[in-house]
Amino acid sequence: MIDLGPLAWMVHVAAAFAIAFFAQSVFSPKGRDARVVIRALIPVVLLTVLGAGWLPHPVAGMLIGYIGSRAFGRWESARGGLLAALVGAAVLIGLGASWLMFPLFFMTLGWLASGGPARGRRRERAAREDRPAELPTQAGGTPVPAPATPAVGEGPLAPYLADARLPAQARAQLVALNLRTREALTLLRDQGLEGTEGFFVARAIREEYAPEAVQAYLKLPRSLAETGVIQDGKTGAALLTEQLELLLDGVQDIIAGSLQSGGQALLTHGRFLRDRFAKAEQELRVPVILPVADKVK
Template structure:
């Protein structure tokens, strides 16, 4: 019905989708549902390619909003999850794997938070001031023989009470501020293009998965683990920082090399890092799969022999 017009309309729908989920309207489930409905509708009309970049942006949306004050934003997150189901049904089936990994990380984080809150020891009532003098070095009245000693004991009790009261009224020292997480800050940094934040979200998930898998294989000190950590802690932040140094009005328009803008170069560099981490995962998967293949050969030999014995 719309013919070729559905494709430019899909491009505008993609921009609308990015402006909603990465802007202030991303906290409202109605706006998220409307933007997703436009994308899904145009994909159903023929622009089926649009669900793939929309699904990548959705990963960035979850990465930036699901792990921080999610109780206030759960309607918008639920709307995004429903949108992801429609994207997968329309062709973006690859979305299920990063969503599953992100969901497991989110469940672990929530469970750990709830467990910490539930098992936190309640603050007990402060000790009675009247009980402190003897613990601070005083003695019960009556254990002294002379009047002077009793007066000295009373003075010691008063001083102990004063010191105990001062300790109770002194506020605890403020905790040291936590070190900022570069990935989390970049995922929420609106100076970055939407596709770059989506790439960072995918890179965050892949590097975490690669490091966890290498650690389970006892290869946390291997060259592959070093490379995965370098991608996350050095290479990706350096690329983003170099992009942010460009003038904002020219970063996406002025060509820097071979007609490519700063935005194009950032996208290419993040793609290279994503491919590098994926190669690490593929290599470690082959190494970790050898044990499974060995067990398969053992089972085949074992039951082939049992079948020959039964035939005899």
């Protein structure tokens, strides 16, 4: 090592910066590149030669972490950096960090035992197997779109379904309201009952009544919304869940009414079919004529 005399202290200060530079370089996304690893090792080697004999030891520790993180991951993308790190490890061993050979030896055994060079290929194969199948294509080559399934978190109530300011029970009621009102509106629309009172009530529950109840609750002080009594011994949270329960009952009544309406149409159609085809069956029935001998008997 070179003795710089009174300036030797500067070498140790620079060595501290060299450690930071080494860590920043090799553990960055660009650390997979061999040139980055070599560039980070050059100051370490120079400062060690200039008198910072302690420097190879912390750098060797970081080099172990670098090799472990790269080798046991997708090592093929960091092959250049790993080769440069192994060369650097040999240099550090020569500079005094002879203990480095032991962890490197056991890391190599562990790497080989876990698959070694085949690790990356197995990972890529598993990723391909887990990849969802492509959509079938039409005759013209256009992918057939998957059937659209309405999500739970759609509609005017969607912003409140995961609002942490609301009680858990209220959020569950809002999820049910979101689904039930959508079901009721769809049923009434399919039955041609868009102009009925039930349709307007279901839409009002979905777009006005439930959101207004939630907004009124959210205006309460956060510290008292679930504990402060407002009326008849009930807190704001209790009043909110009570109102949402009333709205759920109302929507359920609308759905039950649409069931009765649809059921009446089904019964009417059934009576028509019975009248139509039972009469036709009588008209199409062929009389059975018995032979004369059978009549005598």
